[in-house]
Amino acid sequence: MNEELYANLAIFVLSLLVGFEVMSKIPATLQTPMMSGANAIHGVVVVGAFVIAAEADNMYFYILAFLAAFFAAVNVAGGYTVTDRMLGMFDRPTGGSKKDDKSGGEK
Amino acid sequence: MSLLETCASLIYLISAVCYVIGVHMMRSPKTAKNGNLLSGLGMIMAVVMILIEIIADGKISFPGWIALAAGLILGIGYGVIKARKVPMTDVPQLVSLFNAVGGGAAATIGIFDYTRLAAGSGLALAFSIPVFLDVVIGGTTFSGSLIATGKLSGHVPGKPIIFPGSKLLNGLVVIAIIVAAVMMIGFPTNIWYIVLGLVASLIFGLLMTLPIGGADMPVVVSLLNAFTGLAVSFAGFVINNQILIIAGALVGAAGTILTLQMAEAMNRSVANIIAGGFGGGDEAS
Numbered sequence: 001m002n003e004e005l006y007a008n009l010a011i012f013v014l015s016l017l018v019g020f021e022v023m024s025k026i027p028a029t030l031q032t033p034m035m036s037g038a039n040a041i042h043g044v045v046v047v048g049a050f051v052i053a054a055e056a057d058n059m060y061f062y063i064l065a066f067l068a069a070f071f072a073a074v075n076v077a078g079g080y081t082v083t084d085r086m087l088g089m090f091d092r093p094t095g096g097s098k099k100d101d102k103s104g105g106e107k
Numbered sequence: 108m109s110l111l112e113t114c115a116s117l118i119y120l121i122s123a124v125c126y127v128i129g130v131h132m133m134r135s136p137k138t139a140k141n142g143n144l145l146s147g148l149g150m151i152m153a154v155v156m157i158l159i160e161i162i163a164d165g166k167i168s169f170p171g172w173i174a175l176a177a178g179l180i181l182g183i184g185y186g187v188i189k190a191r192k193v194p195m196t197d198v199p200q201l202v203s204l205f206n207a208v209g210g211g212a213a214a215t216i217g218i219f220d221y222t223r224l225a226a227g228s229g230l231a232l233a234f235s236i237p238v239f240l241d242v243v244i245g246g247t248t249f250s251g252s253l254i255a256t257g258k259l260s261g262h263v264p265g266k267p268i269i270f271p272g273s274k275l276l277n278g279l280v281v282i283a284i285i286v287a288a289v290m291m292i293g294f295p296t297n298i299w300y301i302v303l304g305l306v307a308s309l310i311f312g313l314l315m316t317l318p319i320g321g322a323d324m325p326v327v328v329s330l331l332n333a334f335t336g337l338a339v340s341f342a343g344f345v346i347n348n349q350i351l352i353i354a355g356a357l358v359g360a361a362g363t364i365l366t367l368q369m370a371e372a373m374n375r376s377v378a379n380i381i382a383g384g385f386g387g388g389d390e391a392s
Contacts, residue, residue, distance in 0.1 A: 005233040015353045019360025022131050028372050035329045036202045042339045044354040048216045050157040051346045053175035054167040064219045066174040071212035073182025078205045080147045081190035087140040
């Protein structure tokens with residue numbers, strides 16, 4: 001086994017353990033935002049889209065790079081925006097009005 | 108290691124820390140919003156760093172820039188507009204849609220690198236195994252999450268869809284995935300086996316999600332979310348990028364725990380939901 005693979009494997013296993021540890025009992029109201037927040041984090045795949053776009057050198061690869069960039073950008077931009085909007089609900093006083101439901105996404 | 112590489116490694120490490128602390132803060136309603144912002148900050152740092160890296164590297168061609176920029180602009184525009192406009196009640200299907208495209212991106216990266224490198228000499232197992240896992244898991248979550256989106260939004264009937272011969276088809280698809288695995292890993296010069304793997308995993312995603320009732324969908328979306336994390340992690344192995352490995356594994360593990368808790372909150376078990384889908388024995392409320 002080469003050194004690079006071993007280092008990557010070690011990082012992978014330890015990150016899995018961190019993932020298991022960091023997630024304790026989540027209150028039911030936070031489960032959907034948490035799912036959405038985790039969904040946004042795997043939007044980091046957008047970094048991979050940059051990497052392959054830099055390597056693309058013909059039409060077939062340009063199309064794949066475009067697809068990867070588009071998919072990943074939807075994931076990461078949409079993911080963080082919708083999570084932020086959901087969590088904006090918790091800022092308001094409990095049992096409060098839902099009057100500005102539609103503008104909940106502002107930062 | 109050059110200065111730039113050192114900086115990049117450190118920045119990626121900091122962004123990984125942001126994700127972990129961000130998830131940690133999201134466990135309580137008081138800190139949840141800041142947790143998400145912190146994780147978003149980590150994301151921005153990682154994206155700026157990779158941008159600097161490819162500019163400094165200078166290998167990217169002009170059409171490469173166009174493809175990247177067009178994809179990013181359209182993707183960000185679509186994602187943000189959708190995320191802002193969607194009514195709060197429709198959020199779960201939107202998350203599922205975002206999850207689908209994340210899996211699609213991971214699978215696309217695997218296909219890109221495999222078709223690029225398979226034309227040359229044989230590939231190392233350290234490359235061919237992660238690329239297989241990346242494409243198959245990514246493909247499964249892509250189609251599975253799209254069906255989940257459809258079920259939650261009512262475009263696909265919410266009741267369990269079971270058709271005659273589905274068990275036989277399941278078996279065939281699993282065999283196809285195994286054949287693709289053996290051929291991709293054993294004989295990595297023929298690119299058609301990755302196509303077989305991709306198509307089989309797309310069908311597998313459909314077969315996995317269609318028989319599950321609409322009421323169980325949130326749990327399934329969370330499970331597919333964890334799968335996408337793993338696919339992204341394997342994409343990190345493929346392109347040898349640690350931030351993808353860390354963030355993907357983090358979501359894979361945290362998402363799995365979250366899935367178990369969501370199932371528990373609904374008085375269901377994950378095994379029951381999935382097996383109920385494949386076995387067809389279990390009715391959804």
